[in-house]
Amino acid sequence: MITNLAKFGLLFAILDCASSYAFAEERILPVLDEPIQPIPFDSSLDPAKVALGEALFNDPRLSKNNSLSCASCHILEAGGDDNMTIGTTINGVPHVINTPTVFNARYNFRQHWNGAAESLPEQVDLVLRNHMEAGSNWNELLTKLSQDAVLVSSFNEIYAEGLTRENYLDALNTFERSLITPNSRFDQYLLGNKAAITEDEKKGYERFKEYGCISCHQGINIGGNLFQKFGLFYDYFAERGNITTADYGRINVTNKESDLHVFKVPGLRNVEVTAPYLHDGQAETLQEAVDIMGKTQLGKTISEADIELLVMFLKTLTGEYMGQSLAAKGHTIAGANHGSDTSAKQGSTDDESSLASSGGNGS
Numbered sequence: 001m002i003t004n005l006a007k008f009g010l011l012f013a014i015l016d017c018a019s020s021y022a023f024a025e026e027r028i029l030p031v032l033d034e035p036i037q038p039i040p041f042d043s044s045l046d047p048a049k050v051a052l053g054e055a056l057f058n059d060p061r062l063s064k065n066n067s068l069s070c071a072s073c074h075i076l077e078a079g080g081d082d083n084m085t086i087g088t089t090i091n092g093v094p095h096v097i098n099t100p101t102v103f104n105a106r107y108n109f110r111q112h113w114n115g116a117a118e119s120l121p122e123q124v125d126l127v128l129r130n131h132m133e134a135g136s137n138w139n140e141l142l143t144k145l146s147q148d149a150v151l152v153s154s155f156n157e158i159y160a161e162g163l164t165r166e167n168y169l170d171a172l173n174t175f176e177r178s179l180i181t182p183n184s185r186f187d188q189y190l191l192g193n194k195a196a197i198t199e200d201e202k203k204g205y206e207r208f209k210e211y212g213c214i215s216c217h218q219g220i221n222i223g224g225n226l227f228q229k230f231g232l233f234y235d236y237f238a239e240r241g242n243i244t245t246a247d248y249g250r251i252n253v254t255n256k257e258s259d260l261h262v263f264k265v266p267g268l269r270n271v272e273v274t275a276p277y278l279h280d281g282q283a284e285t286l287q288e289a290v291d292i293m294g295k296t297q298l299g300k301t302i303s304e305a306d307i308e309l310l311v312m313f314l315k316t317l318t319g320e321y322m323g324q325s326l327a328a329k330g331h332t333i334a335g336a337n338h339g340s341d342t343s344a345k346q347g348s349t350d351d352e353s354s355l356a357s358s359g360g361n362g363s
């Protein structure tokens with residue numbers, strides 16, 4: 001029951017949001033009034049579910065031939081992606097699209113470059129059935145896992161119904177929700193520590209707003225909350241050539257002509273450690289990615305000096321996982337742990353593109 005007093009309290013809390021920061025399940029923190037919000041510290045997750053979900057994330061039995069787990073392509077020590085242009089699939093052939101990071105994916109309004117998955121659990125469903133990622137199905141997976149007495153008892157300890165599709169998704173989803181990277185220097189700055197970033201980095205952030213990057217990259221993930229056409233001012237695809245089905249973007253999901261080359265604006269947290277960039281992995285450095293953004297999304301040629309400032313700002317977005325900066329390890333790991341070809345380019349897998357680019361509707 002909400003008393004009148006409590007209603008007033010709520011009203012004040014809402015009014016107060018202009019100057020302070022509130023997030024449903026988290027504590028309220030003061031924050032600079034900026035279009036980017038810090039990552040909240042989330043202490044609401046059940047540690048037993050997180051641990052079980054972590055085991056599932058690392059379990060290669062996910063895939064039909066027991067060759068790949070989520071962690072094969074999403075290497076947490078490498079920034080949550082695979083550091084490859086285009087990663088490899090269960091059969092060793094190249095995927096059709098660059099692997100995005102799993103860190104902070106919970107803050108994306110949709111999952112996948114084209115937004116094919118509405119939620120994290122739905123995304124796992126796509127992974128399982130995608131012939132390039134797990135190539136399996138629920139029956140097969142649950143049958144395989146139910147032969148593992150230790151795993152089954154872990155499920156029984158947490159869930160009344162034990163190992164079921166729903167509980168598998170719940171545990172994995174809980175782990176994914178724990179994959180957040182708070183405490184970046186930029187977040188510290190937003191939370192009031194003016195000295196957390198340098199003058200040049202501050203200038204970089206000013207440029208980020210002045211150029212209008214902020215109109216697409218904002219919110220908690222500095223992206224992840226909008227769809228936008230890639231190539232508003234400049235036909236990126238005509239210049240690059242070799243167009244694949246994956247390049248069509250969101251039209252693969254909606255069949256709407258207006259969604260041609262439309263992608264989810266990617267979040268920019270930890271971009272320092274998630275090279276190469278763009279859905280095709282064709283930008284090897286942040287400088288390149290920023291230069292392309294200027295031309296394609298803003299119709300501007302950004303000067304080299306400003307590109308450097310923008311990149312300095314982007315590097316303040318590197319956060320911490322379990323108290324350790326992602327930059328500490330992220331730089332050193334090159335390529336994925338399941339393939340040696342780090343330069344696999346797109347173009348040779350056209351016939352497979354439609355499956356993965358539409359989120360792997362390989363059911």
Ligand code: HEC
Binds near residue numbers: 071088101110128132
């Ligand atoms: C073979 C490599 C591979 C495997 C295995 C894999 N992924 Fe991915 N993951 C990808 C690729 C590639 C994409 C991008 C797909 C797209 O956008 O069409 C992706 C996208 C995602 C996204 C969306 C991120 C975003 O910003 O849109 C999440 C979340 C994710 N994967 C989690 C998982 C989980 C959980 C598992 C295990 C159940 C898993 N992945 C297994 C390669 C893989």
Ligand code: HEC
Binds near residue numbers: 208212213232
């Ligand atoms: C009109 C919307 C829009 C604007 C403005 C915009 N971006 Fe982007 N940005 C996108 C989209 C969409 C992508 C994904 C493109 C793709 O690969 O398909 C992207 C991708 C990126 C990437 C690569 C991220 C990754 O993980 O691969 C970086 C870095 C980036 N943008 C930085 C910037 C900067 C810096 C600016 C300002 C100079 C900017 N963006 C302006 C929409 C925008």
